[in-house]
Amino acid sequence: MSLDYENDGELHAKLIEEVLAQYPDKFAKRRKKHLSVAADAGTEEIEGEAQAVTECDVKSNIKSIPGVMTIRGCAYAGSKGVVWGPIKDMVHISHGPVGCGQYSWSQRRNYYIGNTGIDTFVTMQFTSDFQERDIVFGGDKKLERIIDEIENLFPLANGISIQSECPIGLIGDDIEAVSKKKAKEHDTTIVPVRCEGFRGVSQSLGHHIANDAIRDWVFDKKEREVVTTPYDVNVIGDYNIGGDAWASRILLEKIGLRVVGNWSGDATLAEVENAVHAKLNLIHCYRSMNYICRHMEEKYDIPWMEYNFFGPSQIAMSLRKIAKHYGPEIEAKAEAVIAKYQPLVDKVIAKYGPRLKGKKVMLYVGGLRPRHVVNAYEDLGMEIAGTGYEFAHNDDYQRTGHYVKKGTLIYDDVTGYELEKFIEKVRPDLVGSGIKEKYPVQKMGIPFRQMHSWDYSGPYHGYDGFAIFARDMDLAINNPVWDLFDAPWAATDAPLAAAAE
Amino acid sequence: MPQSADRVLDHAPLFREPEYQEMFARKRAEFECPVPDDKVAEQGEFTKTWDYREKNFARESLVVNPAKACQPLGAVFAAAGFSRCMSFVHGSQGCVAYYRSHLSRHFKEPCSAVSSSMTEDAAVFGGLQNMIDGLANCSALYQPDMIAVSTTCMAEVIGDDLQGFISNAKKKGSVAEDFPVPYAHTPAFVGSHVDGYDNMIKGILENFWKGAERTPGTAINIIPGFDGYCVGNNRELKRLLDLMGVDYTFISDASDQFDTPSDGEFRMYDGGTTIDEVKAALNAKGTISLQYWNTRKTMDYIAGEGQETATFHYPLGIRATDALLMKVSELSGKPIPEAIRLERGRLVDAMADSQSHLHGKKYAIYGDPDFVQAMARFVMETGGEPTHCLATNGTKAWEAEMKEMLAADPFGASAQVWAGKDLWHLRSLLFTEPVDFMIGNSYGKYLERDTGTPLIRLTFPIFDRHHHHRFPLMGYQGGLRVLTTILDKVFDKLDAETIVAGVTDYSYDLTR
DSSP states (O other): OOOOOOOHHHHHHHHHHHHTSSSOHHHHHHHTTTTTEOOOEEEEEEEEEEEEEEEOOOOSSOOOOOOOOOOOOHHHHOOOOOITTTTTEEEEEEEESSHHHHHHHSSBBOOOOBBTTTOTTTTEEEOOOOOHHHHHHOHHHHHHHHHHHHHHOTTTTTTEEEEOOOOOEEEEEHHHHHHHHHHHTTTTTTEEEOOOOOOSSSSSHHHHHHHHHHHTTTTTHHHHHHHTTTTTTEEEEEEEEEEEEEHHHHHHTTTTTTTEEEEETTOHHHHHHHGGSSSEEEEEOOOHHHHHHHHHHHOOOOEEEOOOSSSSHHHHHHHHHHHHHHHHHHHHHHHHHHHHHHHHHHHHHHHHHHHTTTOOEOOOOOSSSSHHTOOOOOOOTTTEEEEESSOHHHHHHHHHHHSOOOEEEESSSSHHHHHHHHHHHHHOSEEEOOOOHHHHHHHHTOEESSSSGGGOOOOHHHHHHHHHHHHHHHHHHTTTGGGGSSSSEEEEEEEOOHOOO | OOOOSSOOHHHHHTTTTHHHHHHHHHHHHHHSSOOOOOHHHHHHHHTTTTHHHHHHHSSSHHHHSSSSSHHHHHHHHHHHTBEEEEEESOOOOHHHHHHHHHHHHHHSSOOOOEEEEOOOOHHHOOOHHHHHHHHHHHHHHOOOSSEEEOOHHHHHHHHHOEEEEEHHHTTTTSSOSSSOOOOOOTTTSSOHHHHHHHHHHHHHHHHTTTOOOOOOOSSSEEOOOOTTTHHHHHHHHHHHHHHHHEEEEEESOOOTTTTTOOOOOOOOSSSBBHHHHHHTTTTHHHHHHHBGGGGHHHHHHHHHHTEEEOOBBBOOHHHHHHHHHHHHHHOOOOOOOOOHHHHHHHHHHHHHHHHHHHTTEEEEEESHHHHHHHHHHHHHTTTTTEEEEEETOOOOOHHHHHHHHHHHSSSTTTEEEEEEEOHHHHHHHHHHHHSSSSEOOOOOOOHHHHHOOOOEOSSSSSOOOOSSSGOOHHHHHHHHHHHHHHHHHHHHHHHHHTOOOOTSGGOOOOOO
């Protein structure tokens, strides 16, 4: 059952006016389209239940304005950082200067199991470390040597991907030709990815390009005997942050499904290759991987289904939805799993609910979380006052209307200035966003959780994850440090005795 | 079901539970198509050999786990040391997200910087309009006193001209004509973050010094260089300079910017060198660079302006601190007070107390060139041997200087210098010519896991331990901190090796 509340839409509308007033006119007009207050949109039937929905009318997936401190990243971050980087038995070359690979090295907490440096390479930084001569003369010859050196030093790698940084596309390198040549020579998979950081407007195009590279350079390239069953599914768009995919997989296995591929957290190349033999694609992060699901539906007749494993309401709803696809046998198992975990859910809510009830939350995250975690908070009695996405498209905001309440403040590609002002005025009890936002918010005396990396905790998916999620929100909000901010004496230069008179 | 509300298990214990371990085994057996275990073990063993080392060192093009970052990171750090200065990085926007995250993860502090958000159309037509709009927006929203412009590699590859763009933007009214917009071209494909630091400091000095008349005075300037420990170090150095009564100016001081208090207010800007101080710094008697390899161009420029200059290599330990203080005394004409001599004596005292635990210990040291040089020197002062000295961004000149320094000290006799090598090279070195300890940054934890060499975290970036950077490494007080950090690891290792009850009770000593 969803929590019933409404946000102060009038205040939020006023805040939007206030922040826009600070911009030069031309850019106030442009930013205005990205900020709104969720409006009543009647009711819709969702999974057999009539639910109130809202409309989040903002423009999205548009270029960021220069100079405003956007929080967004780039296409390289979307491809190497999100989609390809977690594939554990491949070497992913950050192709270009040293920085991109360095700053993204080991920062997304894509958990995996393997012998790092021997047959597994996720937490390593492979770079072509471009120098001026590579820019001037081109980097293709260097790339060829790099591939040879990888084959020589890391012979158990099952493939290589080439993650293009900005210069590659500007200097006219032909990484596709190099890939074809070297793949043949070494009899291995080599995937060129054109995810130069200047492409598109955010991480989002990088996801799309990365998906397309799987389609074009991985699918249907190898013959392999594969055992299949009617219960074979792929989990698409779970990057196993802090072990999310494992806490999800355990539930899917328990309801009788066989997860043949997990994309891409803890994945091997084989899991990606064999995905085309699955019977159903279950997609968690719709934003980053819907492209490949649509392709698999078209080409291999594999249907796909969105689900949400954050918080018990959504988990149960998703398990039932997935089970329904298979019929009574799996449905019975799903009910058994839901029943088995219900005591845990009840105890978690009984323990943390009273400490979190009525607390207001503001979110600003990436692909799916600005909407997907809403019900997990509400399961704990918490309310979402504002939410927004770094790199959403229109279809994300449409889906958001199924989650947020009337009056919720909506901000697309928010700027540092706007977010700070919104938080200052709304004064939520908790903010969930990224590392760049964490410390400014905490300085303001407002509890914060990183909602990209789970603030080095997790998993947050599944029932096991929900317990951790609840614990983490409680420890963030109810830590005694927030009461220590004010010194007990007045801010004055006078000695205390004199000040007291 | 291992999870419970009473005792919530997060990732660390949760996944070690049998139900997960069984699931992992199933996943691997049924779906991963893994390399067979024996082959993995065989290759794992092979990577520990001299044969693998030779192959590894034969690499010409591939770089694996480098210990360096790119120029703009250094520029953003340098700009953060000026009062109310906003970094504006011209080029792709993802880069700026990376620099901000990288610095925030180390300092556990906010890091503000803006991008001109260039995309495909700017790649074709150039980023002039992005500069014009960007400066106007940055100034309207964040009200800086100065905007320091650097570049990502995208802007460098397409050849955007910062000087022309900035002057164009000023003509269009983005900011006032007299609003300071110093700049530096910081191509990521040249040098590393230490060069970006150098270029940005030089750009800022040139911006304010060009055309100004120098009236030589008595003050001295200090340029710290890229330093993840700036919070502790700069404050400690200022304390020493105040004790000496020296008139000084730090050129770029990020110690307050990266250490703001929690009292309810987010300070986007805090502390740092003011514009007036930068202008006045032209008149200083001399300038001291604390990190030569970070400031080569800057120091040439300053010398060209007629100032005396002196450069150091991240001065820490006894002799390097001695040399710094004597140079400060010489330049400023102020004596070194007795209080500092006593501090020095206390550090020497501490080193003498602990010398038996440090003498003869072998170390691998990696990081930025000045840091490696400093740490090698200090390790030798404790009777240790800097067996492997590695700087991915070390040049041939650095290598030569290091070799000279090491050759002059009996404890450096067996030392080897590895300029331009990375941490995958170091892995081979640690297997084939092992050491007792490794001194570096958080990235070394993977080497610690693979090779069993204990890691002592003493340089940027430190992501997985908190607050180290709040304590100084420089000065005699800093030396104490370095000494204690090394000793803690020495004793922890000894305890860990003798902790088995009924087996090694004899060496598990209460007093060491």
